[in-house]
Amino acid sequence: MKGLRNYLSRIKPNFMPGGKYSKLQSVFEGFESFLFTPNTTSTSGVSIHDSNDSKRTMTVVIVSLLPCLLFGMYNIGYQHYLAIGQAGAGFWDMFLYGLAALLPTIVVSYVVGLGIEFIGAQIRHHEIQEGFLVTGLLIPLICPINTPLWMIAVATAFAVIFAKEIFGGTGMNIFNVALITRAFLFFAYPAKMSGDAAFVATEPVFGLGGGTLVDAFSGATPLGQVATATTANPQITNIVGEPISTLDAFIGLIPGSVGETSTLCILIGAFILLFTGTASWKIMLSVFAGGLFMGWIANMFPSATYPASSLSPIDQVCLGGFAFAAVFMATDPVTGARTETGKFIYGFLIGVIAILIRVYNSGYPEGAMLAVLLMNAFAPLIDYFVVQSNIKRRLKRAKVNN
Amino acid sequence: MLSKISKEALLGPLSRNNPVLVQILGICSCLAVTAKLEPAIVMGISVTAITAFSNLIISLIRNTIPNNIRIIVQLVVVAALVIIVDQILKAYNYEMSKALSVFIGLIITNCILMGRLEAFALSNKPWPSFLDGIGNGIGYAIILVVVAFFRELLGSGTLFGFQVIPQAFYDMGYSNNGLMILPPMALVTVGCIIWWHRSRNKDLQEEQ
Numbered sequence: 001m002k003g004l005r006n007y008l009s010r011i012k013p014n015f016m017p018g019g020k021y022s023k024l025q026s027v028f029e030g031f032e033s034f035l036f037t038p039n040t041t042s043t044s045g046v047s048i049h050d051s052n053d054s055k056r057t058m059t060v061v062i063v064s065l066l067p068c069l070l071f072g073m074y075n076i077g078y079q080h081y082l083a084i085g086q087a088g089a090g091f092w093d094m095f096l097y098g099l100a101a102l103l104p105t106i107v108v109s110y111v112v113g114l115g116i117e118f119i120g121a122q123i124r125h126h127e128i129q130e131g132f133l134v135t136g137l138l139i140p141l142i143c144p145i146n147t148p149l150w151m152i153a154v155a156t157a158f159a160v161i162f163a164k165e166i167f168g169g170t171g172m173n174i175f176n177v178a179l180i181t182r183a184f185l186f187f188a189y190p191a192k193m194s195g196d197a198a199f200v201a202t203e204p205v206f207g208l209g210g211g212t213l214v215d216a217f218s219g220a221t222p223l224g225q226v227a228t229a230t231t232a233n234p235q236i237t238n239i240v241g242e243p244i245s246t247l248d249a250f251i252g253l254i255p256g257s258v259g260e261t262s263t264l265c266i267l268i269g270a271f272i273l274l275f276t277g278t279a280s281w282k283i284m285l286s287v288f289a290g291g292l293f294m295g296w297i298a299n300m301f302p303s304a305t306y307p308a309s310s311l312s313p314i315d316q317v318c319l320g321g322f323a324f325a326a327v328f329m330a331t332d333p334v335t336g337a338r339t340e341t342g343k344f345i346y347g348f349l350i351g352v353i354a355i356l357i358r359v360y361n362s363g364y365p366e367g368a369m370l371a372v373l374l375m376n377a378f379a380p381l382i383d384y385f386v387v388q389s390n391i392k393r394r395l396k397r398a399k400v401n402n
Numbered sequence: 403m404l405s406k407i408s409k410e411a412l413l414g415p416l417s418r419n420n421p422v423l424v425q426i427l428g429i430c431s432c433l434a435v436t437a438k439l440e441p442a443i444v445m446g447i448s449v450t451a452i453t454a455f456s457n458l459i460i461s462l463i464r465n466t467i468p469n470n471i472r473i474i475v476q477l478v479v480v481a482a483l484v485i486i487v488d489q490i491l492k493a494y495n496y497e498m499s500k501a502l503s504v505f506i507g508l509i510i511t512n513c514i515l516m517g518r519l520e521a522f523a524l525s526n527k528p529w530p531s532f533l534d535g536i537g538n539g540i541g542y543a544i545i546l547v548v549v550a551f552f553r554e555l556l557g558s559g560t561l562f563g564f565q566v567i568p569q570a571f572y573d574m575g576y577s578n579n580g581l582m583i584l585p586p587m588a589l590v591t592v593g594c595i596i597w598w599h600r601s602r603n604k605d606l607q608e609e610q
Contacts, residue, residue, distance in 0.1 A: 148575055162590060188581035 008032055026121040030128030054170075057278055058133045064272035065137055065328065067265035072258040073098030076145050077209070079200045079255055083219070083239055084211035093208070100205045101145055102258060108149045110136040112156045120165045131170030131177075132160070138178035138328065141259025142321065142369075144198035147185065151192065155184040175376045176335045179369050186369070194365070196220050199255040200239055216241040221256045222249065223320045223358070227365035229307040249318040260324040263317070270327040279331035282340065283347040287326035290351020291317045298359045308359040316355055325354065325368035335376040339386040346382050350375045411522070411534035415541035422545040422592065423599045424606060427513040432546060433588040434505050439562050441501050442550035444491070446543025448506060450536060452483045453515055457535030460523040467524075476519045477510070484510045514538055549591045557582030 014020045015028035034055075077094030080101075081087060113132045121128045139156060163180040164173045186193050200219040204210025220228070222236045222244060236244045239255055248254060252262025260266075273279035295313030302310040317323060330336060330350050337346035350371045357367025364370065421427045428449075435445045459479050460467075467475050488506045491499040499506070509515070518538050523531040554560055556579045559567035567576070581587050600606050 150575070154579075184581060187584060188579040189577055190580055192577065 005036065008035070024122070026126065026128050027118055030118065030121070033127070034130075055130050058130045060272065060276050060278045061134045061328075062137060064269035064278070065134075065141065065259070067268045068141060068259035068262065068324070069137070070095075071252060071262045071265040072141060073102055075253055075261055076101050076201055076258065078253055079239060080202065080209050083200055083202055083213050083217050084209070085214040085240075086211065097201075097205060097209045100208050101201050102140060104149055105140040105143065105145075105147070105152055106137065108152050109139040109156050112153045113139075113160050116157060116160045116165070117169075120169070126169065129170035131164070135160075135177045135181075139181050142178060142182050142257050142324065143185065144193060144257055145201045146198050147192060151185060151189055152181075155181045155188070158184050171334055173334060175373055176329055176332050179329055179373055179376075182369055183373060194224065196224075199224075199257070214240055219255060221320070221365070222254055223308070223365040226308045226311065227362060231304060231307065233302075233310045234307050246312070246315055246318060249315060254319075257321060257324075260321040263323045266323045266327050273327065273331070279327070280333075280336075280343055282343040283331045283336060284326055286344045286347030287330050287351040287354075288317060288323075290348040290353075291322055291326070291355050292351070293348075294352040294355035294359075298355060306359050306362070308365075316358070320358070320366045321368045322351075322354055322366075325372050326351070329368075329372045330375075335379060337379040337382045337386075339383045342379070342382040342386045345386075346375055346379055349378075405530075407526075408530045408533050411526075411530045412537040415534070415537040416544065417541075417599070418603065418606075420541045420545065420599070421514045421517070421538050422542055423596050425514075425517065427517050428542050429589075429592065431505055431508065431512060432542075432549060432592055433585045435502060436546055436550040436553055436588050436591075437557065437583050438501075439547065439550045439554050441498065442546040443543070444495070444498050445502060445505065446539070446546045448487045448491070449509055449512060449514070449542055450539025452480065452487060452509055453518055453539040454532055454535035456480050456483055456515060457518055457523040457531040458528055460519050461526060461528040461531035464524050472524065473516075476516065480510050480515055480519075514542055545592070545595065548595060549588055552591055553582045553588060557587075 012028070012032075015022060015025045017025070021028070074091070074095045076098030077089075077096070078098075080097055081089040081094055110132075113136050117132050118128060120126070139152065143152065159177050159181040163175050164170070164177050167173045192198060196219040198219070199221050201209075202213060202219075217239055218237075218241070219239055225236055226234050238244050238248070238253075244254055250263045252264060254261050270279075270284060274281050274284070292313045295311065295316035298306070298309040298316075299312060308316075311319070317326075326347075330347055337343050350368075353374060354368040354371035357364050357370055361367070415421055417423075419425070422429065422432060431445065431449075436442045456476070456479050460476060463475075484507065487509070488499070491502070491506060518534060522534045526534070551561070555566065559565055559572075559578050579587075
């Protein structure tokens, strides 16, 4: 440790303005503060620091994403071997296939996003901030496994520049950057982002897996099947035509975006986030409450025109990206509501709107992404009205006392 | 040939006083008709003709217009010109007229027209007013064409309807960006052009 510190101190002058590599100053500082706590202190005012800085917060979120990530890798392999009729393949075969299939996406997402952040920070002489650490891992988790890498690169670049850097970088963005990436992909390349071919890897990766698909194969996700159903009570099946129960949807061995299928792993992540106090339980709880409430209302009036209305409320929150959005997207402290009452309103409306879009807009099989983005736009307004009503209430109290 | 005021009226709006980039006028039609190059060019020409002649006519009669009904008079002149352009398009290029649909009629609500009539034609002589109309029309048309160029190229892979991105690219896995066809990306494209324009012209940047 000491040797590393000495080495960094020795090469530091090269990166300062006027030094040989002054163009790389922010890169150097980024790595230095990644390895060691920066020794700068505030120069004005009274500041209270605790050890829970943004670096630690980000690390906790990454840790809480790991169950989803690892399960997602296993599920990619599981779906692949199921599709080629080798459901009996070993655990490590499946996991390694998923790892090999997902790794390029993770690398592309981080390289493009961090590259743009580094360049932006250098141009504007800012410090590099840790914000992209989480975003870079969220992006692979919310995209279908078969999304081409260049599309991930284009969408990540778009989101980092237009949803984040333009607003002033980490902590200043209005919309969730990972969801903007997903929305960009969804609207720009709809053919690659939905339908049968998007969610189940069928090609061999790095020599792993591969084979002819079984006859009954259909890669549609449960929500995709529901959206295209023509009867009031569609039977949801897995990719080889066997029916799926609510428990299957909860455990997550179903086709879908990489990290979103397993509600169980998402709940483990949610537990880590709540136990460490990183995310707000108010938002999480109220998103689920809103989803269950709207799912219950929709289920009261099942109709063949809107086949998703026949899903039970529990199915509604277990299928698709709802749980993932509730735990990891809605709770983003930058884009969400910040007042305590506001968090309840914000979360509840996300839940309601997600199910509303899912059930009553047949163009979108899933509404969680759009619901979170829409409420991101309304979060400041919610906060404003909560603060105003507080002020009004206190003014009233002051008048009565006089 | 051109006096200083005429020159400024004609050339100013092309860049330093561009109606779209600097005055932020006419954004709505900029989003609506720029999915393809061809309608964008027709729209640009139409708006140029209408701004030029409405400026000219209003400037000719500027001393006879009672001040409190001037907006009505301006509207009548603009509406008449818009109808003429609409009819000409219908007669000679019916397909384009169909493609542009209501947006030719909506030129009457284009902020650039009213803006130039109020700001320039009412207080200047006919010749500079005419040049000012042409300058602003062309300034608007340039932006329309640039936006439409990128939107058609990236969104449809074509320019003027001809495929310019080779088929080999598509075979390799490239696909058109559907978002470029949608209005939000027109707004982002205009934003990028404004960004580039401000970074070239430091004096247009707001104080920090």
